[in-house]
Structures are given as structure tokens and as C-alpha cells.
Amino acid sequence: MNAVAAMLVATLLGQGYYSSEEAQGLFQQANEAYYRSDYAAARAGYEKLLERGFGGPDLQYNLGTTYLAQDDLGRAVLAFERARRAGGDGPDLEANLALARARQLDKVVGSEPEESFLQRVVAATSGNGVAWGFLAAWVTGFVLLILFRLLRPGRRAWAAVLGGLFLVLSLPAGALLAAHVWVQENLHEAIVIAPTLRAREFPREEAKVSFEVHPGLKVRVMEDTGRYVRIRLPNGLEGWAEREGVAEI
Incomplete structure (x- = not known):
């Protein structure tokens, strides 16, 4: 998976322990240790980055594969789930998560409580995608309404129509974003x-x-x-x- 870009951009500000170059170097060293099957060294490198405040789906994914190689199923599943929550996806992540779950000792049986409609909707949508969609629709709508006020009469009807449309579209996106926040805070x-x-x-x-x-x-x-x-x-x-x-x- 892509090595460092997503990991560093979101977490670099305010980090006094490593510069971006130092963090990238440590990440690469951990990757090289993993490919040498030195899983203890790889794990130590990834965990050190987490301790210093760096994160992201790529780091969590690589850490999960290292835990899985060490047969640490609990932490492997935890890292893969955190990678998904951080926006990670792809067949490699899903395959390794499925492999870790297949090795679990517990096979819980019984009638699983049905999830609420809100939970199912949140599970079926991307939190990052919803947030960006809401922001894009809201900002675009207000920009068009400002443009409507600046244009001359007779040439601004389209700006009002499109601005209103984007603001209307931002309402369901905002509601869905609020649902994501509620689920994250309460479940x-x-x-x-x-x-x-x-x-x-x-x-x-x-x-x-x-x-x-x-x-x-x-x-x-x-x-x-x-x-x-x-x-x-x-x-x-x-x-x-x-x-x-x-x-x-």
C-alpha cells in the first residue's frame, strides 16, 4: 500500500518528536524489517510512530499485517478495523481482516440483535466522503448565492437556481454527517x-x-x-x- 503520504499529512502539525523525513525514514525501516521477516523490529517501528502521534490507514494496515504474522489476532483485527475507520479500503485490507477473523477461537452463535436503520446507513457510507460532500455542497451553494448578488439583473437567475439546489443538497448530506458523528460518539x-x-x-x-x-x-x-x-x-x-x-x- 502507499507508504507515507496519507499518514503524515493529517498528523504532522504539532508533532515535535519527528520531522516528516524522520518519520518517513522510520516507516521505511519498519517496512524493510517486515520484508526480512523481522516482525519484532517492524512492530517496534510502527508502534513507535503511533506513540509519537502519527497514524493513518497505511500505518495501521502495515501494523495489522505485522501482528497477524506474529499470530497476535486481537491486535491484528484492531489495527485493520482502525485502518478501515481511518478511510482505508481495498482488497488487501479486507482479505487480511477476513484471514484474521477466520483464525479467531470464538465463533459466536445466536440471534444477533438487528442494527438500527441509522447504524446500517452509517455502515454503508464513508464518513470522509459524507463530510467532503456536505462541505462541497454547502460552500458551492453559498458561493453561487454571493455570485447572484454580484451579477447584474437578467444574468443572475442561473446562480440563484444552482445556489439553491446545492444548499438543498447539503441538507441530507449534513443530516448524514450528523448521524456519523452521533454513531461515533455514542456507539x-x-x-x-x-x-x-x-x-x-x-x-x-x-x-x-x-x-x-x-x-x-x-x-x-x-x-x-x-x-x-x-x-x-x-x-x-x-x-x-x-x-x-x-x-x-
């Missing part, structure tokens, strides 16, 4: 990274264990208290697990 998905994560009836160590799950399983974090979070499995089963055993996407 917290996480990946199990602990070798064995025990979910209990109550958020206490002495509480009875309801079930166990293993690395790579995607869960939903419903609430948290102290060192525990209440997780919900894809089949609707819920329990309290230690916070350190999961990582939010």
Missing part, C-alpha cells in the same frame, strides 16, 4: 485483545463468570465503571470485563 466498538477475557455478572472480581471470550472478537462497550467495562457480544450476551482486556477501535 463504542472494541476488540478483545486479552488471551482470555472473562465477563462477569457484576463489575467485581468475586462476581460469577458468565462467559469467556478470546482475541479478535468485536464487542460493543456499553458502559464503564472503574477497572471494568460492560461489553455486549454480537449475539446480545452481556457481561462485565476488565477494561485492559479490550481496546476501542
Whole structure:
């Protein structure tokens, strides 16, 4: 995948640890380590970039492939999911994510709760695409309305029509963008990274264990208290697990 461009542009401002050249050099060194099958060195390089505030779909994808090569399924799925959320796509990402999921120990069975219409719409659309679409329609509409005021009478009707059309188009785009923001702020998905994560009836160590799950399983974090979070499995089963055993996407 493309090495550095997307990773650096969005995150370079405010970073005092590495210059763009240093970050690019470290990224390339990690890539070379991966191709030599020195997965420990590759992992260390990618993780160092993340610790310094750099990110992006390419870095997350490469880190995910490194975790997968080390059979660290939880962190592999987590990195691939983060790559998707950051705007990454393509057959390589989907193939590696499917491979990681196929290796998972847990095969959750049962009736999965139906997602709401809002969740399905958000899942079917790109957050970045929606944001850019809304911005483009809104800005274009106002520019055309300003142009309408500047043009002479008799030559400005087209600007009013097109300006109004673009502003109308910005309304559903804005609503969809608001839906993306709401889902991102209120629906917290996480990946199990602990070798064995025990979910209990109550958020206490002495509480009875309801079930166990293993690395790579995607869960939903419903609430948290102290060192525990209440997780919900894809089949609707819920329990309290230690916070350190999961990582939010």
C-alpha cells in the first residue's frame, strides 16, 4: 500500500518528536524489517510512530499485517478495523481482516440483535466522503448565492437556481454527517485483545463468570465503571470485563 503520504499529512502539525523525513525514514525501516521477516523490529517501528502521534490507514494496515504474522489476532483485527475507520479500503485490507477473523477461537452463535436503520446507513457510507460532500455542497451553494448578488439583473437567475439546489443538497448530506458523528460518539466498538477475557455478572472480581471470550472478537462497550467495562457480544450476551482486556477501535 502507499507508504507515507496519507499518514503524515493529517498528523504532522504539532508533532515535535519527528520531522516528516524522520518519520518517513522510520516507516521505511519498519517496512524493510517486515520484508526480512523481522516482525519484532517492524512492530517496534510502527508502534513507535503511533506513540509519537502519527497514524493513518497505511500505518495501521502495515501494523495489522505485522501482528497477524506474529499470530497476535486481537491486535491484528484492531489495527485493520482502525485502518478501515481511518478511510482505508481495498482488497488487501479486507482479505487480511477476513484471514484474521477466520483464525479467531470464538465463533459466536445466536440471534444477533438487528442494527438500527441509522447504524446500517452509517455502515454503508464513508464518513470522509459524507463530510467532503456536505462541505462541497454547502460552500458551492453559498458561493453561487454571493455570485447572484454580484451579477447584474437578467444574468443572475442561473446562480440563484444552482445556489439553491446545492444548499438543498447539503441538507441530507449534513443530516448524514450528523448521524456519523452521533454513531461515533455514542456507539463504542472494541476488540478483545486479552488471551482470555472473562465477563462477569457484576463489575467485581468475586462476581460469577458468565462467559469467556478470546482475541479478535468485536464487542460493543456499553458502559464503564472503574477497572471494568460492560461489553455486549454480537449475539446480545452481556457481561462485565476488565477494561485492559479490550481496546476501542
